[in-house]
Amino acid sequence: MKIGIVTPYAYPMPGGVNDHVGSLYRVLRARGHDVRIITSSHGLQKAREGDIIRVGKGFSVPFNGSMGTITLSPTYLGQMRQILERERFDVLHYHEPFVPFLSLVTLTLSTSVNVGTFHAFGGLSISYEFGKRALGHYANKLHGRIAVSPAARHFISRYFPGEYKIVPNGVEPARYQRAVPIARYRDGVPNILFVGRMEPRKGLIHLLRAFRKLQRDRVRARLLIVGTGPGDREARRYVLTRQLEDVEFLGRVPEAQKAQLFKTADIFVSPATGRESFGIVLLEAMSAGAPIICSDIHGYRGVVRRERDGILVEPGNADALAASIRRLIDDPQLRAQLSRAGEERAQLFTWERVGQAVEEYYGFVIRRLAEQGELPAGFSAPIPPPPGPRVRTTSER
Numbered sequence: 001m002k003i004g005i006v007t008p009y010a011y012p013m014p015g016g017v018n019d020h021v022g023s024l025y026r027v028l029r030a031r032g033h034d035v036r037i038i039t040s041s042h043g044l045q046k047a048r049e050g051d052i053i054r055v056g057k058g059f060s061v062p063f064n065g066s067m068g069t070i071t072l073s074p075t076y077l078g079q080m081r082q083i084l085e086r087e088r089f090d091v092l093h094y095h096e097p098f099v100p101f102l103s104l105v106t107l108t109l110s111t112s113v114n115v116g117t118f119h120a121f122g123g124l125s126i127s128y129e130f131g132k133r134a135l136g137h138y139a140n141k142l143h144g145r146i147a148v149s150p151a152a153r154h155f156i157s158r159y160f161p162g163e164y165k166i167v168p169n170g171v172e173p174a175r176y177q178r179a180v181p182i183a184r185y186r187d188g189v190p191n192i193l194f195v196g197r198m199e200p201r202k203g204l205i206h207l208l209r210a211f212r213k214l215q216r217d218r219v220r221a222r223l224l225i226v227g228t229g230p231g232d233r234e235a236r237r238y239v240l241t242r243q244l245e246d247v248e249f250l251g252r253v254p255e256a257q258k259a260q261l262f263k264t265a266d267i268f269v270s271p272a273t274g275r276e277s278f279g280i281v282l283l284e285a286m287s288a289g290a291p292i293i294c295s296d297i298h299g300y301r302g303v304v305r306r307e308r309d310g311i312l313v314e315p316g317n318a319d320a321l322a323a324s325i326r327r328l329i330d331d332p333q334l335r336a337q338l339s340r341a342g343e344e345r346a347q348l349f350t351w352e353r354v355g356q357a358v359e360e361y362y363g364f365v366i367r368r369l370a371e372q373g374e375l376p377a378g379f380s381a382p383i384p385p386p387p388g389p390r391v392r393t394t395s396e397r
Helices: 016-030 076-087 102-109 126-140 150-157 173-177 204-216 232-241 255-264 280-287 318-330 332-349 351-371
Strands: 002-006 034-041 052-063 066-072 091-095 113-118 144-147 191-195 222-226 247-251 267-270 292-295 310-313
Touching: 002 016, 002 102, 016 034, 016 091, 016 351, 034 102, 052 076, 076 102, 091 102, 091 351, 102 126, 113 150, 113 351, 144 150, 144 351, 173 255, 173 280, 173 332, 191 204, 191 255, 191 280, 204 222, 204 232, 204 318, 222 255, 232 247, 255 280, 267 280, 267 318, 280 292, 280 332, 292 318, 310 318, 310 332, 318 332, 332 351
Parallel strands: 002 034, 002 091, 034 052, 091 113, 113 144, 191 222, 191 267, 222 247, 267 292, 292 310
Antiparallel strands: 052 066
């Protein structure tokens, strides 16, 4: 099949949705499909680079406690009509379909099978609450809907009820398994690792408070902080004014170095306070064998099973966080147990599995439309046969 993956975020700029899109592109190509990525541009980028097609300009705006993107172009309709007529996609797969305006314009003109994936999770969405009537027309044009987690499904179905297939984010465990620990940090001091954007919902300040408590109790440890964002200055000020020792701000690091840091970590901590639809950073750490401590929030419970793959703590509770960190520092056997369990758990979320699940869902949607006599005019590929029975692995039973 010919598949167009639509992302409103300027690809390949870093971010969770774009990481997902890039990995899905690669795995669908490996499975024999002809795939393009349709996205916006950010700065001086070419309109076409290989399989990447860019339309309009992306602009960053605050959204869901983080930063989102809207895409604008004065010639949207004409540009997109030309692209769709030239490419003749069988399937168009939209990621965050209701982010203005790239996906909405593409949905308006599409004569392909339309599938949407919803990634976000949050509390009340003012934009969806007031925009659901207008967006309902576009929601009805989606022939299939995917959510990356039960949390994401719960969030989006509040505003756009319907049938959603859960297909999680994926990870490439081998990338993290083969990483080499960073030698200068292997000095006998336990390494606690944080990876995330420095913004309130990621909860870094709660980890710093927990680390301060550990130092007051004379627990020797090192805190490694990876990431940047608007909370950078506040975090550094907290470390300075409280005279915390052994805290290193590493900023944004390349993917290869991030894998090394996961491999270096004796404990990985994700103290997010909420609005996380899925714990991809948890899977990355688990793939590297890092024992996990994370917040007991909706989006993380689908990845980490309490006391089996990691330790779940109350969000925003620095005392509970400190106690859990100290528990793991003092119990190397528990660390080893969580490490092994996490590595096994991560194998259930490989991109090979996720790509197969997405491909099978395409087939399900296409067969359903064909049976109802409602296949869009733009679909010209053979109708995929139903998948055969799949033997479950021991870890899935």
